[in-house]
Amino acid sequence: MSHRYKAVALISGGLDSMLAAKIIQDQGIYVEGLNFFTGFCVEGHTHAIRQRNQKKPKRNNALWVAEQLGIKLHILDVIEEYKSVVLNPKYGYGANLNPCLDCKIFMVGKARQWMEENDFDFIITGEVIGQRPKSQRKDTMPLIARDSGANDLLLRPLSAKLLPPTKPEREGWVDRNKLYGFCGRNRKPQMELAKAFGLTDYAQPAGGCCFLTDENYARKLADLWQTRGQRDYALDDIMLLKVGRHIRPKPEFKLIVAREEGESRFLSGYKNRFVSLYPISHPGPMTLVDGHLTDEGLILAARIVARYSQGRDADRVEIKAISSEGECCLCVAPLKPHEIPAEWLL
Numbered sequence: 176m177s178h179r180y181k182a183v184a185l186i187s188g189g190l191d192s193m194l195a196a197k198i199i200q201d202q203g204i205y206v207e208g209l210n211f212f213t214g215f216c217v218e219g220h221t222h223a224i225r226q227r228n229q230k231k232p233k234r235n236n237a238l239w240v241a242e243q244l245g246i247k248l249h250i251l252d253v254i255e256e257y258k259s260v261v262l263n264p265k266y267g268y269g270a271n272l273n274p275c276l277d278c279k280i281f282m283v284g285k286a287r288q289w290m291e292e293n294d295f296d297f298i299i300t301g302e303v304i305g306q307r308p309k310s311q312r313k314d315t316m317p318l319i320a321r322d323s324g325a326n327d328l329l330l331r332p333l334s335a336k337l338l339p340p341t342k343p344e345r346e347g348w349v350d351r352n353k354l355y356g357f358c359g360r361n362r363k364p365q366m367e368l369a370k371a372f373g374l375t376d377y378a379q380p381a382g383g384c385c386f387l388t389d390e391n392y393a394r395k396l397a398d399l400w401q402t403r404g405q406r407d408y409a410l411d412d413i414m415l416l417k418v419g420r421h422i423r424p425k426p427e428f429k430l431i432v433a434r435e436e437g438e439s440r441f442l443s444g445y446k447n448r449f450v451s452l453y454p455i456s457h458p459g460p461m462t463l464v465d466g467h468l469t470d471e472g473l474i475l476a477a478r479i480v481a482r483y484s485q486g487r488d489a490d491r492v493e494i495k496a497i498s499s500e501g502e503c504c505l506c507v508a509p510l511k512p513h514e515i516p517a518e519w520l521l
Contacts, residue, residue, distance in 0.1 A: 180348045181205045181295040182330075183286055186248060187384060188236025190365055190377045191301030191333060196244055197372055198332040199299050202349050207295070208248040209286050210237040213257045214413045215386045236378045243374065253285065254410055261387070262406050271393035273385060275307060276315060283323035290328070297328040297343045304334045305359045313337070333357045333365070386417060395421050395521045402426065402466070411445070415463075418442065420483070421521035424475055428466030429521070432483050435460075446497065452480045455504070456493035459484025474507060481509035 184196040186208035200206045241248035260281045264274030279302075286298045304313050316338060320329045327342045335344065336356035344351040357364050369377060386392040395416045400406045402423075415431060418438050423429035430452075433439040439461035442451075450464040450473075462480045473496060481492035487509050494505045 179203070179205055180297070180343070181207070182297050182299050182343075183290050183293075183295045184208045184246075184299045185282060185286055185301070186210050186237045186240055187301070188238075188240055188378055189301065189384065190362070190369060191303060191306075193240045193244065193301070193374065193377055194365055194368055194372070195299050195301040195332045196240075196246065197374070198354065199330075199349060200244060200246070202353060204349065206244070206246050206299075208237070208241050208244075208246050209282075209289060210248060210250045211257075211282055211285065212250055212252045212254065213385075214254045214410050215261075216384055236384075240377070243376070249289070251285065251289075253281075256285075257281065258408070261408075269388065271388055271390050272396055273387040273393075275388075276319070278385075279319050280322045283319055283325050283329060287323055287325045287328070296348065297330055297341070298325050299330050299332060301333060302331045303357050303359075303365075304337055386413075391521075392416060398423065398429075398521050402429075411448075415442075415445070415465075419460075419462075422479060422515070422519050423521055424479065424515075424519050425466075425472055428464055428468055428472055428476070430476055430479055431463040431465065432480065433460035433462065447499075450496060450498040452476060452494055452496050454480060454484040454486060454492055455495050456491075456506075457484045457486030457489065459486065459492075474505065477505045477507045478510045479515065481507055482512070482515065484509070 182199050182204050184192065184199070184206050186192045186196065187210070196206050196208065237250070238248060260274050260277045261272070264277040266276040269275050283298060283300065290298055302311050302316070304311060304316065316331070320326055323329070330341045330343050330349070331338065332354050334357055335351060335354035337358060340351060343349045399408065399412060399416065418431065418441055419434055420432040421429055422432060431442060433442050442461045442463055445463055450468055452462040452464065453459060459480065460483050464476055468476065477494040477496065480494055481487065484492055486492035490508065491506050492509055494507060496503050496505065
């Protein structure tokens with residue numbers, strides 16, 4: 176009996192990784208998927224917390240892709256290992272705090288390790304030359320293969336015809352003629368291929384899946400490092416950076432103000448770890464205080480919370496403050512919009 180080769184596919188949940196796995200699957204190769212939980216993924220967290228678009232189904236796109244392809248998906252928790260990538264990227268950051276090239280090397284390296292441990296033959300990714308300015312260029316493709324240790328066991332089915340043949344192609348495990356030569360940021364060729372495969376339901380092409388590429392999120396993370404005096408983070412830190420308005424009126428503290436009911440419920444889960452504030456005379460948001468509050472700072476924080484309550488136009492709003500030391504109520508005048516300088520908003 177002939178040997179059936181096995182490939183492990185990096186499945187992000189996007190269209191490209193879905194197509195890459197499908198192309199190889201259709202050549203009779205057995206495929207399983209890997210997805211990595213770094214803590215910075217957009218979907219499956221804020222989408223589930225927020226009340227907006229509640230009628231729209233919430234799903235993990237990586238799991239959805241695996242289900243559509245009929246393959247097993249392994250989700251690996253790499254939060255602690257991934258810290259070194261975020262904090263000290265060898266090849267630097269992209270436009271914000273996204274270590275895209277180091278990230279890809281890390282993930283392909285983890286896939287190589289998984290491949291060896293599980294007796295698979297090669298790795299496939301949905302990378303397309305020219306699609307990402309830092310990590311998906313023709314000159315970085317060999318670098319990723321080399322630094323990850325995957326070498327010529329790394330196959331990119333969507334751009335393979337523009338790259339040197341890999342071992343799976345040279346050895347005849349896959350037919351190079353059935354691979355593709357996609358290049359650039361235009362996603363129309365991928366969408367046409369998806370249509371040809373009968374794939375009609377997939378994540379928005381070119382949609383971002385990592386908060387580190389987001390300018391606002393990166394600014395909040397940089398602020399966290401600066402105010403703590405060290406470049407480090409815990410999972411709760413990066414989760415809280417995704418939620419609410421972040422307002423720093425003083426260097427020693429910031430407020431995390433819920434923007435709607437779902438965020439208020441989420442932040443309530445942290446109220447035993449932070450000073451929490453919420454209006455009691457008017458409907459309004461749950462707010463956490465991260466940092467040190469003086470008496471003067473507490474009054475300022477309460478006035479900011481009042482500003483975002485439904486009592487923003489009232490003369491006075493009653494705010495309850497709860498901490499590990501007890502609780503108190505303050506009756507304060509809400510700040511006016513012009514009294515909240517732009518530099519306070521993270």
